[in-house]
Amino acid sequence: MNIGVISDLHVDRYHNDEINETTFLREVSNEVNRLSLDLFIIAGDVSNNYVKTHDFIETVEMMTGVKVLFIPGNHDFWNFDDNNRSSWEIYDYFKQQPESLLERPYIINDEWAIVGSPAWYDYSFASERFSYEDLERRAFKGGHWQDKFYVDFKISDIDVANYFAELTKKDLEKVKDKKIILVTHVATNKRFRVPMPHKIFDYYNAYMGTTKYDEFYSEYDIKYSISGHIHFRYNFIENGVTFICACLGYRREWRTKEIVQEIRDAMYVIQI
């Protein structure tokens, strides 16, 4: 069985460009077909608009006939066009979609299951030289962490991170007799931090991930841990868990100019 994984497509970023949302739909679907995937997982950050994100997922499913599974990333929670929806309402919107993994593990077969959560950053990846107040400000050297303006769960980031970790634990319990593929948006292993010391990422690492999932890797039979968010492509094995970051990322970060090549390079295929 072939399970394809990708994240951080950011399909709505290219306005005055030859690449647009239709290009993404076509090329992502082509790659899903080319790889003969049985399942396709998107680990968040499809777009800055939840309706657009959901439309994209549904259309890929229609164009390929392949089951898509999804968890939202921080950008999918962004409230660019509709100020009436709170972040929790957007969470509930995603939760209702048939492709969603939120609070609903996907049972592949007797042996394997998939558990998913956005997870949330809890500042534990930041350099210790910053105080909680420094990090909670979400502003550094004239720049801002943009979630500050577009996401509002009405509680602190640490409380969001705790809550998502609790939900994940409940889902892991539901499938504890199986081998597990864990899907999050933010990173759950500190090895995904931007190496320190770094001029600005000593600070911005705060928003890259969480250490709240560390204990889950010894408690449950997690074989694969997929995350996105950090916009570089990097895989490693630690204590028998394969950690995968399959970010497509922004075009300015690509090594080539070719979307087909970049999707091919970013996509990771798990064979079980």
Ligand SMILES: [Fe+2]
């Ligand atoms: Fe992200």
